[in-house]
Amino acid sequence: MKMKILWSLMSLITLCRMEDFPDCNHDNWHSLETTESARLECGPEFKNLCYCSRICYEGKHQYVVNCTDTKFTSTLPLENLPNKTQVLIFTGNILQKLPWNIFGTLDRIPSLRVIDMSNNKIREISGKAYHHVKNVQRLSLDFNELSLDTQSNHPRVFSNFISLLELHLTDAFEDGQPRDIAETLHEIFFNSHLDQLIKLHLEQNEISDFKDSNVFCNLPNLLDLHLGDNDLNALNFNLSCLHKLRFLDLQHNNFTKILEQDLKTLDTFAKHNQSVTIDLSNNPFDCSCELNPFIKWMKKTKIFVRNKNLLKCNDNGHNNKKDLQEKKNCVSRVSMLSPPSGSTIAITMLSLILVGLICTLVYLQREDLNKKIIPVIDSVNKRVRYTSILTVDARENDV
Numbered sequence: 001m002k003m004k005i006l007w008s009l010m011s012l013i014t015l016c017r018m019e020d021f022p023d024c025n026h027d028n029w030h031s032l033e034t035t036e037s038a039r040l041e042c043g044p045e046f047k048n049l050c051y052c053s054r055i056c057y058e059g060k061h062q063y064v065v066n067c068t069d070t071k072f073t074s075t076l077p078l079e080n081l082p083n084k085t086q087v088l089i090f091t092g093n094i095l096q097k098l099p100w101n102i103f104g105t106l107d108r109i110p111s112l113r114v115i116d117m118s119n120n121k122i123r124e125i126s127g128k129a130y131h132h133v134k135n136v137q138r139l140s141l142d143f144n145e146l147s148l149d150t151q152s153n154h155p156r157v158f159s160n161f162i163s164l165l166e167l168h169l170t171d172a173f174e175d176g177q178p179r180d181i182a183e184t185l186h187e188i189f190f191n192s193h194l195d196q197l198i199k200l201h202l203e204q205n206e207i208s209d210f211k212d213s214n215v216f217c218n219l220p221n222l223l224d225l226h227l228g229d230n231d232l233n234a235l236n237f238n239l240s241c242l243h244k245l246r247f248l249d250l251q252h253n254n255f256t257k258i259l260e261q262d263l264k265t266l267d268t269f270a271k272h273n274q275s276v277t278i279d280l281s282n283n284p285f286d287c288s289c290e291l292n293p294f295i296k297w298m299k300k301t302k303i304f305v306r307n308k309n310l311l312k313c314n315d316n317g318h319n320n321k322k323d324l325q326e327k328k329n330c331v332s333r334v335s336m337l338s339p340p341s342g343s344t345i346a347i348t349m350l351s352l353i354l355v356g357l358i359c360t361l362v363y364l365q366r367e368d369l370n371k372k373i374i375p376v377i378d379s380v381n382k383r384v385r386y387t388s389i390l391t392v393d394a395r396e397n398d399v
């Protein structure tokens with residue numbers, strides 16, 4: 001819930017920033033009359049609940065069909081989408097299952113560029129649901145309940161989106177037990193050929209692990225991978241195949257440390273002359289020696305680490321967050337654990353030889369030593385006896 005509010009807030013901010021676009025002014029203040037005509041323009045199937053008109057959307061005049069919080073229980077209205085639709089907003093409905101050909105069987109809407117079908121309680125998408133979407137560049141299915149069962153969601157669901165640049169799947173999957181989301185995603189990406197895709201949003205999906213490490217390898221043009229607000233604790237997916245990666249968002253996950261091999265993988269991007277940004281803020285890093293390689297890496301890497309000031313570690317056992325700091329005393333511990341060096345071996349050998357020589361000497365001289373040592377031991381024994389008697393006396397006097 002909190003996440004959703006945060007999300008809407010962020011979308012709002014993005015919307016506000018749209019004002020920066022110079023090429024269409026803000027004449028979206030419809031009079032009562034124009035709102036009414038925008039409603040009627042959609043046609044009877046939309047039941048007077050939507051607005052269909054040319055408005056300023058994301059800085060451009062576009063023909064937008066806007067059905068927000070319309071609570072439709074089927075996609076039937078979409079079969080009658082106006083031919084010139086460029087942006088479709090169809091959110092706040094109760095759809096459960098997307099049947100075949102939600103936009104009808106004719107190729108009528110060649111101008112369609114954006115489909116926002118977020119927050120529709122969609123569980124199943126049949127393989128033939130999206131047809132005639134060859135020019136769509138952005139698809140949002142945020143905040144749905146997509147089943148991970150491949151029986152319900154056909155792996156070829158996105159195969160007709162041949163021009164897709166952005167896919168938004170924030171909190172798009174069903175909640176519940178730990179699931180193998182990676183395998184489902186891999187199946188989908190493998191079968192859908194999203195060759196143009198540059199942005200993928202997978203935030204808030206409780207992803208803790210990618211069992212199939214090549215999950216993103218069928219997205220050859222991916223620039224921005226958003227995995228924030230998940231439960232990941234390692235980079236257990238193959239990054240080497242994302243040749244064009246530009247931004248990797250891992251904020252608000254479950255990283256306690258970063259493995260050295262993962263740091264090496266990240267550095268390979270820098271070698272390819274790519275400017276790559278990573279965001280690891282708000283992870284529960286552990287303030288221990290194991291964080292040292294990461295801290296050292298940050299000082300010298302060419303990767304841009306975003307929100308460095310939000311990198312904190314949890315102090316052992318306590319919950320107080322501290323700034324990451326290199327632990328100096330870890331060095332000695334590491335060297336103690338490291339294999340002995342040449343000089344250590346030499347010193348050990350010499351000591352052993354010395355001990356051996358002393359033992360031999362003692363053995364050879366044992367007769368002489370016996371004679372000399374026994375009287376010494378005797379005298380020591382006597383002295384000990386005297387001292388103990390003396391201390392007992394002293395105590396008795398004290399009483």
Ligand SMILES: *[C@@H]1O[C@H](CO)[C@@H](O)[C@H](O)[C@H]1NC(C)=O
Nearest residue numbers: 055057064066067068069089
């Ligand atoms: C769509 O309509 C809703 C209200 O019905 C409105 O809040 C929202 O701003 C509209 N979206 C656009 C892009 O015009």
Ligand SMILES: *[C@@H]1O[C@H](CO)[C@@H](O)[C@H](O)[C@H]1NC(C)=O
Nearest residue numbers: 081082083084106107108109
């Ligand atoms: C929309 O396109 C279809 C197919 O091209 C055509 O049959 C139909 O008449 C068009 N509708 C309008 C209102 O132009």
Ligand SMILES: *[C@@H]1O[C@H](CO)[C@@H](O)[C@H](O)[C@H]1NC(C)=O
Nearest residue numbers: 208230231232233254255256
């Ligand atoms: C985060 O990691 C800790 C161990 O480091 C684990 O106990 C916990 O269950 C993880 N949390 C989630 C939500 O996966």
Ligand SMILES: *[C@@H]1O[C@H](CO)[C@@H](O)[C@H](O)[C@H]1NC(C)=O
Nearest residue numbers: 213214217238239240241242
């Ligand atoms: C990662 O992807 C690269 C390039 O596609 C491939 O050569 C490599 O074998 C993959 N690594 C793993 C662990 O699958």
Ligand SMILES: *[C@@H]1O[C@H](CO)[C@@H](O)[C@H](O)[C@H]1NC(C)=O
Nearest residue numbers: 269270271272273274275302
């Ligand atoms: C790396 O990028 C810099 C500037 O962006 C360019 O001058 C240089 O030639 C590039 N090097 C390689 C190996 O591509």
